[in-house]
Amino acid sequence: MTLGEVLLVATLAVPLVTLVLALSSGSHRRTTILLVLAAIPALLTALFAESGTTVVLPQALLSLVLSLDLPGRLLLGAAALLWIATGAYAVLSRRGRENDNPFPIWWLATMTGSFGVFIVADLVGFYLFFTLVSLSAYWLVVDDGAPPAKRAGAVYVSFALLSEAFLLLAFVLLAVATRNDSFLIRDAVAAISTSPLRDPAMAFLVLGFGIKIGLVPFHVWMPLTYASASIPVAAVLSGATVKAGVIGLIRFLPFGVPLPGWGETLTALGFVSAFYGVLIGITQTNPRTILAYSSVSQMGLIAAVLGMGLATGNSITPAAAAFYAMFHILAKGGLFLAIGVAQKTRHRTEWTVLLPAAVVVLGFGGFPMTGGAIAKYAIKSPLGDGDVAMLAMVSAAASTLLMLHFLRCLRASRSHETRTTSAAEQSFIWLAIVVAVVALPWALYPAVIQASAHDALSFDALWKATWPVLIGVLLFGVLGRAPRILPMIPPGDIIVLQSWAWSGAKALGDATERIDEYLRRWSIAGSLLLVVTLALIGSFYVGR
């Protein structure tokens, strides 16, 4: 067993062991330092295990196949960093607070799922970890049991179950395409691209992962969930667990052979989400909801990148998308922590929070010299340079506008009670994340895209990066003058529309109950019995 394989297994084993330890020792009430340490092996795997190491677990463990490839490694590393940071933040903020809900258990379960999704290589394993990360996150969302959290949890779990239903169908189609002989994702994806079942499989894949990353019609759960969950949970949900959908798309879309049909639809969905997220985001005032809509927009951008890659059959799309997603993990998670830290800093020292936040925010717009710039430059090649690239530029401008709006709301929403107990350590975590957001992309760019970083510093690349930001700032200025013109839209926007769907469901339920009461009357049931007998006799005559 080489070092890589040991690390791979440890990535999952350590969190699970910690989980069992927490369960048995009864100390699962208090959040201990173990939460943070459990994520260390994942970080080490991302750093030291070389790509391509695969481990096949024995039959007793569902014969799972773990393997590490470049996109998986990037996302695993970033997710591990974020889990460590948010873990530390959670430990600090909950120190001493005797909490009833077994928070650490669900935290560790979600962490296992989140790491597992990145490194697993077989169908059943992927579905197992995907379910683990989706369903155990529900308990993190409803952790403090407040009514809005319960409602958000209910919406979250129904969408999670819906996405899993689609994925189950998709994976079965993939398995059937490979005639059930091998369950590896690689072989399944290769087989599906040529088999007649391709279109339904692609449809279910896009639907399933689309719900997970919040593409437009299915995005409603994101604002509700991120607004009502606690800060560390929201950070880790928006950062790491959403990426399960991204890695899913990266792994399951056949990038080898160009698929213009599906590619365009995915791109269209992506850009619709990108712009929709911004349009609704700027009408919000709660900084967390704004960040949620920024996630919808950014995920839409990544979907668009993947769509274009699929359409043109460009093989480096997975790496580019993973690189951008890595940036997004750290940036989005960091900003959520920023909200938490901002609420604790005193008025005088607010600049210690807002300045780094500004750096990260400009990164979203792709301002030169920020992490975001190099990330946007990386995804430039799959996007090509036609009108799609122009759309990407406009979306960069839009997200700059949204993030500046976020900054203003963050500054406005700071509560004035000055609890400074653990503020110092938490702000240290926040600053560490900011450093990572800026430095990491630049450091990893050569290794990921196999091209030197300095041509990203050429004059026209810099200019191409700055003019969208300038437009964004300009728009923000205009908007600042006339805030009244924007309508007030409740968070989760079309969830309000779905309330009539909910009443429809209730009516259906009442009707079912009346039918059941009718069917369970004795004379009706007896007659039905005879009807079934005659129907059976008739059915035997049919199709003989």
Next chain:
Amino acid sequence: MTLILDVFTIAAVTVGVFFFVIAALAFLRFPDGLTRLHALTKVDNVGLGLIVFGLLPQAGSVMGALKLICVWLLVQFSGAIVTQLIARSTRREGQEA
């Protein structure tokens, strides 16, 4: 010889059946419970007696004939007692109603 026995059997059985028909008619015609009961038991016993008597020669063996007679006796016996009981209970119900 068998002819005479057959004629005898047919005659006895028809008379027996005739008695049953009368009993049935009486049962429908009479007004209240007690008189119906009275008619039924008396006529049925005679009718049954005649039928059994008529069938005696047809019975295969002497044992068969004896069994027939036992059947008749048992019906007589239990019929009478049951009639007593029903009569008593209808009279008692008559008093209570």
Next chain:
Amino acid sequence: MAIMNAITIFGLCAAALVGLGIFGLIVNPQPLRKILAINILGSGVFLMFGVIARRGAAAGLGGDPVPQAMVITGIVVAFSATALAVALLLRLVLVSGAATLEAEAEPSEKDGR
């Protein structure tokens, strides 16, 4: 053409009794009448066994003994079913005061345990 001999007549009678039994069981609201209907249905089914036995008459026997043995077992089982149903009904009347099968109220709260 189907021969209308004695056995077939009893077969038709069995079929009719089965229909009558099921109708009585479905339609009659009183549980005791339902138990009665089940007995009539049972006798119809056993009569069908008898007809099949009679048609299988061979080797000097009036009828195939195997279905006849099944009918005897069936009658005893049907009796124990009737006995259990009657006991349940009497218990129901003792407990609820009314002999009806319609579940007006769902199991009430006190049966929540």
Next chain:
Amino acid sequence: MAAAETSSIAGLLLVSVLILPVVGILAQLALGGRFLNWICLAVFPASFGVSAATCAVVWSHGEPLIYIVGGWQPPLGIALRADGISAAMMLVTAIIICAVAIFARVEFTQPSGAPEARAPFVFWALILALWSALNALFLGCDLFNLYVALELLTFAAVPLVCLKGGEATVKAALRYLLFALLGSMLYLMGTALLYGAYGTLDITLLAQRVHPERVTWIAAALMTVGLLTKTALFPLHLWLPPAHAGAPAAGSAVLSALVVKGSFFLIVRLWFDAMPGLGHTAGPQLLASLGAAAILFGSVMALRQQRLKLLVAYSTVAQIGYLFLMFPLAMAAEQSWTSLAWTGGWLQLFSHAFAKAAMFLAAGLIADALGHDRINDLGGAGRLRPLTFCTFGLAGLSLIGVPPSGGFVAKWLLLSASVAEGQWIWAAVIVVGGLLAGGYIFKVLGRAFTAGSDAPVIVTPVSLSREVVAFSLAVGAVLLGFFPLEPAEILQIGRPEILGSTVP
């Protein structure tokens, strides 16, 4: 026949599996209440051992075990036959009944010194009778012998429903009995017609003699509907919810997990063994559409229930629907037992048995602990009895079909079969069923693990040992999840002999 044609020592296992529980009942009547605990301690392990031994013999030989009772060959005498699926069913039955027995040991013990108490005496007699009837159903090879076993099963299940004697439970028991009797009479009529047409009631002989004609259709329809009333498939489910919700916890666990499956097992015997010709008709499609309706209707009703036990009972109505999806999918394949759907259907049956038994035991514990089982008032009860709600959750995972649980593997196999054969409608129904199941499971767990309006209070303390038993059953359902995702070898033992030669 190639099968081990023996009335050998191994064959005696089959007989002892039938006879041991009956000996238990007779001993109970003879010795009375004082020796009740001793009788149970003797009979339950012995029966478990014999069932496990039979299963081991059949699985290791790879051949069905046949025993000719009384020495007379089938057309005249009765044979007992243990093939792959009956061995598996016997093992599952033994495990669940012994687990429920351990669970019920606390509630139904005969207090030493006191005069013979009603509930313990009757409970143990009924459980033993249930066990013997189920084993007779799994081993029986003669349709009339199976009728008597069915009646034994019904007469043991009905009093179990009204063991607690409340008004609603007695009414539920009477409805259950009358409807089941109607079913039995129809089944018996079907047997009569088959005997009239083919001169035998032995399943293996019937398979060779049956050919598609009017008498076969009518007999098959009557027998199938008779068994459907006992399996409570969708339109005929009037008796199941109040009966299974009203029974004591241990009783409803056995009723939902095993009794309902006994009559389903007979339908499979009838369609796959005695009359494989039915596969070429539209019959399987009709059965599967009733199953689909059961899944959708049962799940929606379960979602709307206010009381936990009724929710679990309606969930049974829904989960039974999945079993019937096996018919069109397996019968479409040339050799029905090699198809994915055959293994998927049986795995669904086994995992549902474990999961539902665990769920009903958990529901019983919750009702005992909190004094009520209203779902809306479960707020925060998860903290008080974490292991019980964890059992409920684990069993729920198997019902939803989330890995690693038996339910998931079963759904995966059924989905693969329906996709491979292009019958997409069943795939859609399976997935929607899983969604709705997720709905009502999370409805309960959501309320249990989040703080409710008023903090719930423990009315009567519940011993940890009972919780551990329920938890072990739920773990059993999860362990089934480690089943490989391809047709299982052991479930195919003994199939070709019956169908190998003649598949009309």
Next chain:
Amino acid sequence: MASVFDVTLVCLILAVGAWSTFARLTFSAIVIFIVYGLLLSLAWVRLAAVDVALTEAAIGSGVTGMLLLNAVARLRSTDAAPTPSRSSVNIAAGVFCTLITASLAGLVLVPPQVPVSLAPSVMESLGQSGLGNPVAGVLFVYRSLDTLLEKVVLVLALIAVWSLAPDGLWGGKPALRPFPQRDSVLIFLARTVPPIGIMVGIYMFWVGADEPGGAFQGGAVLAAMWILVMIAGLAAVPPTSSHALRLALIVGPVVFLAIGILGIFLTGTFLAYPEGYAKPLIIAIEATLTVSIGVTLAMHVVGPPEKEWRS
């Protein structure tokens, strides 16, 4: 051509059956049901199944009739329920029932081409078992497992009936109310008929080996006599916890099972009788079965315990 008697008998049976189903009062329905049972035994005689005719008369209409009469007496208070209403559901049910009857009648009218029967194989190997009556042969030799299971069903049904008693009264006396007045006529009947009845019952069991008859029919007659004696008040109703009663209940199945297991040691197969000893063994089984069936049927009629009894 079917004989006139058969046609009239069938019409009579159908008429009485319909009358019993649609009678207004439940009490009259049950009395008519007993008449229906007797007519049915006539039909069985016409179908050349004398054993079954005896069983139908003894158990089908006799003991079941007693059971239903006892029940209707108890339910007298709730008897005034209306007759089935003419709602659309009932009409639909009627149509479906006629369809089912039509399909069954269709099958009856077309008898199978080659008459199929196991009678020859039964008769051919009946000689080994020394029994004369083929039905008894099938019941106790060829399909003995059925009979054993059916006995267990009977005993279990009794346990189920007893389980319906309230907790406190378990093991108490069943509440068969003896005939109220100290009436001489019934006591006279209860003194004179039982000896004859018991003799007839034992005769029926004894002759069952070679002629139509057998354990079930004999047991039913014995049960009837015991109930007659109990109703007349001459004998006390035994408490359900009495040891003697329980032993009598299970002596039949226990002996049957014991002989079955004996078969394993002597001939290697369960429920197989060693050469030459078949008849005595079967007679032993039938003797104990008659007692058990008699006691069980009586206990079924008498019902669950309803009175306190501290032995």
